[in-house]
Amino acid sequence: MRTGKNRKAIPTNSLIANVFSHKRNLKIPNIKIPSGLKLNQRMKMGGLKFLKKLKPNTIPVAFFDPQYRGILDKLNYGNEGKQRGVKRGALKQMTESTIGKFITLIEKALIPSGHLFLWIDKFHLCSGFHEWFKSTQLDIVDMITWDKGKIGMGYRSRRRSEYMIVLQKQPRKAKGVWKIHNIPDVWLEKIIKKNHTHQKPIELQANLLSAVSNEGDIVIDPASGSFSVLEACKLRGRNFLGCDING
Numbered sequence: 001m002r003t004g005k006n007r008k009a010i011p012t013n014s015l016i017a018n019v020f021s022h023k024r025n026l027k028i029p030n031i032k033i034p035s036g037l038k039l040n041q042r043m044k045m046g047g048l049k050f051l052k053k054l055k056p057n058t059i060p061v062a063f064f065d066p067q068y069r070g071i072l073d074k075l076n077y078g079n080e081g082k083q084r085g086v087k088r089g090a091l092k093q094m095t096e097s098t099i100g101k102f103i104t105l106i107e108k109a110l111i112p113s114g115h116l117f118l119w120i121d122k123f124h125l126c127s128g129f130h131e132w133f134k135s136t137q138l139d140i141v142d143m144i145t146w147d148k149g150k151i152g153m154g155y156r157s158r159r160r161s162e163y164m165i166v167l168q169k170q171p172r173k174a175k176g177v178w179k180i181h182n183i184p185d186v187w188l189e190k191i192i193k194k195n196h197t198h199q200k201p202i203e204l205q206a207n208l209l210s211a212v213s214n215e216g217d218i219v220i221d222p223a224s225g226s227f228s229v230l231e232a233c234k235l236r237g238r239n240f241l242g243c244d245i246n247g
Helices: 012-019 047-052 070-075 085-090 096-109 122-127 202-212 228-236
Strands: 059-064 110-120 138-147 161-169 186-188 218-221 239-244
Touching (some): 059 202, 218 228
Parallel strands (some): 059 218, 138 186
């Protein structure tokens, strides 16, 4: 590494050691499971009701996959409830205000430096989504593109990917928090057997759990859908706490 005349060269390996860490040093509080909630089960419950039961600053990791209303309202595709849109149209859609309420309550439940993995569609990724968390302590720290390995719908380019925004509650830091460093920002994973219209990649979510939690930690998902996060928790020895309005 080249430096100025009066500066000592710092070995590249030292720089990497200063930035990356393969251990987590966050202190996770002991959590008493609130009344009416059960670990590692598919609970049927409204997500906001679920989140209101959680104590502040207790959860290290959350996943959230909203059922977006915006693309249907603003672009008026006209396929809601028709052909491929039948299953999507049958799901209860979330307004922008509702999504903001979910994220605010998730942020409240997260420990300092905890993570929220937010699935987002291309429409909101391009048009903007910062209003949802502008009053929280959440910062955007990364984004992952999920390559589904097959082409989907689209009037112009055909959709092959979905997107995940990685948010971290302040204080924002990676060293001592994010301990796995081989996860690519474009992840290829095919869904072999689809049992939900918005099923998500289990292996990707499992690897993210390995990066930002330890075995036995509690992971929440207030809009579980196919409960893919539950399956990811089983793979990595984490405790799942989540629900879906449809059970």
